[in-house]
Amino acid sequence: MSQEKSLHMTPEEFRRYGHAVVDWIADYQSRIESFPVLSQVKPGQVRASLPGSPPAKGESIAAMLKDVDEIILPGVTHWQSPNFFAYFPCNASGPGILGDLLSSGLGVQGMLWSTSPACTELETHVTDWLVGMLGLPDKFLSSSTGGGVIQDTASSAVLCALLAGRERASGYTTNKKGSNGRLVAYASTQTHSSLEKAAMIAGIGTENLRLIDVDEKFAVRPDALERQVETDRANGLTPCFVCATVGTTSSNAMDPVRAIGEVCRKHNLWLHVDAAMSGTAMVCPEFRHLQDGVENADSYNFNPHKWMGANFDCSCFWVADRKALIQTLSILPEYLRNQATESGAVIDYRDWHIQLGRRFRSLKLWFVIRHYGVDGLQHNVREHVRLAQQFADWVRSDDDFELAAPVPLNLVCFRHKGGDEVNQAIMDGVNRSGDLFLTHTKLNGRLTLRLSVGQMHTQFKHVECAWRRIREEAALVKGPATSRSRA
Ligand SMILES: Cc1ncc(COP(=O)(O)O)c(C=O)c1O
Numbered sequence: 001m002s003q004e005k006s007l008h009m010t011p012e013e014f015r016r017y018g019h020a021v022v023d024w025i026a027d028y029q030s031r032i033e034s035f036p037v038l039s040q041v042k043p044g045q046v047r048a049s050l051p052g053s054p055p056a057k058g059e060s061i062a063a064m065l066k067d068v069d070e071i072i073l074p075g076v077t078h079w080q081s082p083n084f085f086a087y088f089p090c091n092a093s094g095p096g097i098l099g100d101l102l103s104s105g106l107g108v109q110g111m112l113w114s115t116s117p118a119c120t121e122l123e124t125h126v127t128d129w130l131v132g133m134l135g136l137p138d139k140f141l142s143s144s145t146g147g148g149v150i151q152d153t154a155s156s157a158v159l160c161a162l163l164a165g166r167e168r169a170s171g172y173t174t175n176k177k178g179s180n181g182r183l184v185a186y187a188s189t190q191t192h193s194s195l196e197k198a199a200m201i202a203g204i205g206t207e208n209l210r211l212i213d214v215d216e217k218f219a220v221r222p223d224a225l226e227r228q229v230e231t232d233r234a235n236g237l238t239p240c241f242v243c244a245t246v247g248t249t250s251s252n253a254m255d256p257v258r259a260i261g262e263v264c265r266k267h268n269l270w271l272h273v274d275a276a277m278s279g280t281a282m283v284c285p286e287f288r289h290l291q292d293g294v295e296n297a298d299s300y301n302f303n304p305h306k307w308m309g310a311n312f313d314c315s316c317f318w319v320a321d322r323k324a325l326i327q328t329l330s331i332l333p334e335y336l337r338n339q340a341t342e343s344g345a346v347i348d349y350r351d352w353h354i355q356l357g358r359r360f361r362s363l364k365l366w367f368v369i370r371h372y373g374v375d376g377l378q379h380n381v382r383e384h385v386r387l388a389q390q391f392a393d394w395v396r397s398d399d400d401f402e403l404a405a406p407v408p409l410n411l412v413c414f415r416h417k418g419g420d421e422v423n424q425a426i427m428d429g430v431n432r433s434g435d436l437f438l439t440h441t442k443l444n445g446r447l448t449l450r451l452s453v454g455q456m457h458t459q460f461k462h463v464e465c466a467w468r469r470i471r472e473e474a475a476l477v478k479g480p481a482t483s484r485s486r487a
Contacts (some may be wrong), residue, residue: 007058017061024065025097032081036434039077046075077437082457085466086439088249088277088411089454093309095371099364100311108360113346114338116360120347123150123362126369127316133374134282134302137295140318142347148318149352150361154276155194157301157317160325160353162198162241165270165298167328169240175328179203184232185241186210188220188255190248192274208237217406218253218443220244226263233267241270246291247278250441251404251448252411254278258293265296273300276315277454280307281385281409283377290408298324307384307410307454308377310365317352326351380456384410387463388453394467400474404448412451413443420447422477429473436466 009017049071079090110119127148131140140146151157166174166183174183185204187195189211199209210232212225229239242264244255257273264271273294279302281287294300301317304310319325330351332341340346350356372380388410395401395414405413416422427438427449441448449470453463 037081037083037437038431041075082462083436084455085451086437091309091456092311095367096311096364099367103360103363110358111350112348114340119360126362135288139320146320147322151315151317152313159198161272161299162202164325164328165241182237184208184237184239187243218251220255222259243272246275251413254290261293261296270298273297275302277306310368384453404443410453413448415448423447425477426473
């Protein structure tokens, strides 16, 4: 009989340790509000607690979990805390975590349909569901000319969109010959920085990325966009791509998609809609006016990992013409050839994004949609919007504070009237206290606080407490409180 020694976990050991880890996560969820939201460690503190060299012999899971408690947890910023109001949220819901665990357990690599048909087909099915759920045009359906794919992030999605727009505008020659330096892309001054990175990678060049002026609501001016396109054409350049944002990162501004789409149709430009954060709100029909004109988009992206509860990473990307995307990104080496691909009857998602290998991401999204149902997802969004609007009302009715931008959904941009230093001190004070976590932006050159309501477990009491703590810090910074409070 073989005396081979196995170092691997047996299924029984896995079951035992797995239960311990799930218990650990459930305990973490129930005590999450006891931790300072923003990690308070100093740079290098986590590494200084770790051994310099790896263990020569394997260690126990119990020892690892002990170190998670003692070394890792203090160095964690608690994105899943209901008092997390920074940036945009990144939600890990119960069903999302379980779907992700199943994906790890199956360990599937779904680069081709044939490497795991369910990985491809569930993804196609869920992205088709979402077309209806978000009120997107039918052309994005896999049964039409388009289709959806799950990417890691919105950054990857906009890069793919830009590459496809570049190829379409250059008659699919740039992949072969390289960029001629004359292709031009357009976005607003408020567009997410990932587009600038995409312009670098796609060979467009940042000098050929035009950042168009915005109006008083921080939305792009379509007339300024059109003038710039015409000037560029007159100068012998080749405009190819426009990115419109539904919900900018800085202030949640809404670009006028319909008017931008008209410019794009007239000048034959690829229109990409970046709804990374606010796309989730489109599950509620009453918010769809914010993306009016989306039927003119060539591509659309939103991140279920932000506001929908499908753990990072999960970013849905649709195109109206899948042939354009596939022609841009397809390469078929001999070792990937297979009958299913040759038959033309299947989708091979490796042709829909940058990398070859891919995780079974649709499982977690499928679990999330099935757990909450469309009604539940709508409820989550409406609650967050209601809470953000409540916070905005408190700001409006306070003599010392003001709103710095419109509040179309769940992000409140506001500031103390005392100026940048006061706002910086308020933010530093609340963040240092660990009671909540806020971040900032600059609007019209002035430091502005952002309160983003989107963590799954945030309730009225958390937002109310945030407002109280912000006013307390303001009072400390400015001396005795002067504000009229309504909260
Ligand atoms: C509007 C918008 N676009 C793009 C991104 C980039 O997202 P990701 O981290 O998925 O690349 C963000 C991130 O917050 C965003 O708000």
